[in-house]
Amino acid sequence: MSIRVGIVGVRGLSVIQALRDTPGVEVTALCDLDAAVLEQAAARWEIPRSYRIYGDMLAGPVDAVIVATPMQLHVQQTIEALHAGKHVLSEVTAGCSMDELFWLVEEVERSGLVYMMAENYIYTPEMQQVIAMAAAGCFGSLYYGEGEYLHNLDNILTYPDGRPSWRRWWQLGTRGLFYPTHSLGPLMKCFAGDRIESLVAMGSGWHTRQDLRQEDTSVALLRLSSGGMIRLRVDCISRRPHAMNNHTLQGTRGVYESPRTGGTHVVSLIPPGEDVDAATWQPLSDYTRYLPERYRKAPEHALRAGHGGGDYFIVQDFIDAVRGLKPPAIDVYEACEWTAVGLLSSLSVSNESRLMRMPDFRSRDRRDQITIL
Ligand SMILES: NC(=O)c1ccc[n+]([C@@H]2O[C@H](COP(=O)([O-])OP(=O)(O)OC[C@H]3O[C@@H](n4cnc5c(N)ncnc54)[C@H](O)[C@@H]3O)[C@@H](O)[C@H]2O)c1
Numbered sequence: 001m002s003i004r005v006g007i008v009g010v011r012g013l014s015v016i017q018a019l020r021d022t023p024g025v026e027v028t029a030l031c032d033l034d035a036a037v038l039e040q041a042a043a044r045w046e047i048p049r050s051y052r053i054y055g056d057m058l059a060g061p062v063d064a065v066i067v068a069t070p071m072q073l074h075v076q077q078t079i080e081a082l083h084a085g086k087h088v089l090s091e092v093t094a095g096c097s098m099d100e101l102f103w104l105v106e107e108v109e110r111s112g113l114v115y116m117m118a119e120n121y122i123y124t125p126e127m128q129q130v131i132a133m134a135a136a137g138c139f140g141s142l143y144y145g146e147g148e149y150l151h152n153l154d155n156i157l158t159y160p161d162g163r164p165s166w167r168r169w170w171q172l173g174t175r176g177l178f179y180p181t182h183s184l185g186p187l188m189k190c191f192a193g194d195r196i197e198s199l200v201a202m203g204s205g206w207h208t209r210q211d212l213r214q215e216d217t218s219v220a221l222l223r224l225s226s227g228g229m230i231r232l233r234v235d236c237i238s239r240r241p242h243a244m245n246n247h248t249l250q251g252t253r254g255v256y257e258s259p260r261t262g263g264t265h266v267v268s269l270i271p272p273g274e275d276v277d278a279a280t281w282q283p284l285s286d287y288t289r290y291l292p293e294r295y296r297k298a299p300e301h302a303l304r305a306g307h308g309g310g311d312y313f314i315v316q317d318f319i320d321a322v323r324g325l326k327p328p329a330i331d332v333y334e335a336c337e338w339t340a341v342g343l344l345s346s347l348s349v350s351n352e353s354r355l356m357r358m359p360d361f362r363s364r365d366r367r368d369q370i371t372i373l
Contacts, residue, residue: 097343115328135192140196177234181338200220217238
C-alpha cells in the first residue's frame with residue numbers, strides 16, 4: 001500500500017518533487033494558514049486535499065506528515081501528528097525550549113512511530129563524501145571541527161505587509177546560536193558515535209542592530225565525549241554576503257575545508273611520516289570514489305529534486321524508515337542534542353559564558369540532569 005504524505009507549511013514543497021518521484025508515495029494533502037498560498041500551491045502541484053486547520057489534515061487520509069511551519073510550531077505539531085498515529089519528518093530546528101525537547105523524545109519513544117529531522121545540509125554531495133571519508137579514516141582520528149552559518153535575515157524579518165515575521169521573535173529575538181543544526185549536523189555525522197558533553201558560548205555584543213536580542217555574531221565551543229572539540233558560529237545580522245555552509249574538519253592524518261567565499265572544497269591528507277611542509281591542497285573532487293554510490297549513480301529524477309540529489313535522498317531515507325527498512329537517518333536523539341546546542345548557548349551567553357552540560361537525551365533519567373556546571 002502506498003504511503004500517503006501530508007505537508008504542513010509551504011516550505012515542505014521543497015521536497016515535493018522527490019516525494020512524487022518516489023514509488024509507492026503519494027502527496028495527499030497540504031495544510032497552510034494562508035488561504036491564497038494554499039490554494040495556489042495545491043493547484044500547481046495537483047494535491048487533492050487542502051486544509052487551513054492542521055487537525056483537519058491529521059484526521060484525513062495521511063500516514064506521514066512533513067512539518068515545515070515556523071520553528072516554534074514544530075514540537076506542538078509533531079506531537080499532534082504522533083498522537084494521530086502519523087510518522088513525522090520535521091524541519092529544523094527540532095524545538096524552541098529544553099522542555100519541548102524532553103516532551104519530543106518522550107512522545108516519539110511512546111509512539112513507536114518514525115521521527116526524523118530534515119537536516120538537509122548533511123545531504124549535499126560534498127558533505128556525503130566528507131562523511132564517508134571520515135568513516136573510512138582518511139582524516140585519521142578526528143579531534144576538531146568548525147561550522148558557520150552566516151546569513152543576514154534582514155529581508156525576511158518582516159512580512160510583505162510590514163508586520164514582524166516569526167523570525168523576529170524566535171530567531172533574532174533570542175540570544176545565542178538559535179539555528180545551529182546546519183553547521184553542527186554534518187560535523188556530528190563525521191564524528192560518528194560521539195556525543196556533545198558541554199559547551200560555552202559568547203556573543204559579540206550589539207553593533208549593527210540595537211533593536212534585537214540576538215547579538216551580531218554568536219560563537220560556541222563544544223566539548224565532545226571523545227575529547228574533541230567543535231567551534232560553531234551563527235551570524236544572521238552582520239552586513240556581509242551569505243555563507244551558510246562553512247565547515248572544517250581536522251584529524252590526525254588530514255584536513256577538510258569548505259570554500260568560505262566561493263571556490264572549491266579541498267582536502268589535504270598527510271599520513272604519518274610525510275613531510276607536512278610539502279603538503280598541498282587537493283580538490284575534494286579528486287576523491288569522488290568515496291562519494292556514496294547512490295549519489296555517484298544518481299538517476300535523473302534524483303538530481304532534478306535539487307541539491308545534487310540531496311533533496312531526493314533525504315526523502316528516501318525518511319520513507320525507508322517509515323517502511324521499517326532502516327532507522328531514521330537523523331533520529332530524535334540527534335535532533336534534540338543538536339537543537340539543544342542553540343538553547344544551551346542562549347543560557348551560556350546570558351550567564352557570562354558559563355559552561356553548560358548537555359543532557360543525554362538517550363538516558364532514562366535525562367530530565368533530572370543538570371545543565372549548568
Ligand atoms: N532546511 C532549510 O534549509 C530551511 C530553509 C528555510 C526554512 N527552513 C525551516 O522551514 C520552516 C519554515 O520556514 P519558512 O521560511 O518557510 O517560513 P515562512 O514564514 O516563509 O512560511 C511558514 C508557512 O507556514 C504557515 N503556517 C504558519 N502557522 C501555521 C499553522 N499553524 N498551520 C498551518 N500553516 C501555518 C504560514 O502561513 C507560512 O506559509 C522553519 O522551521 C525554518 O527553520 C529550513
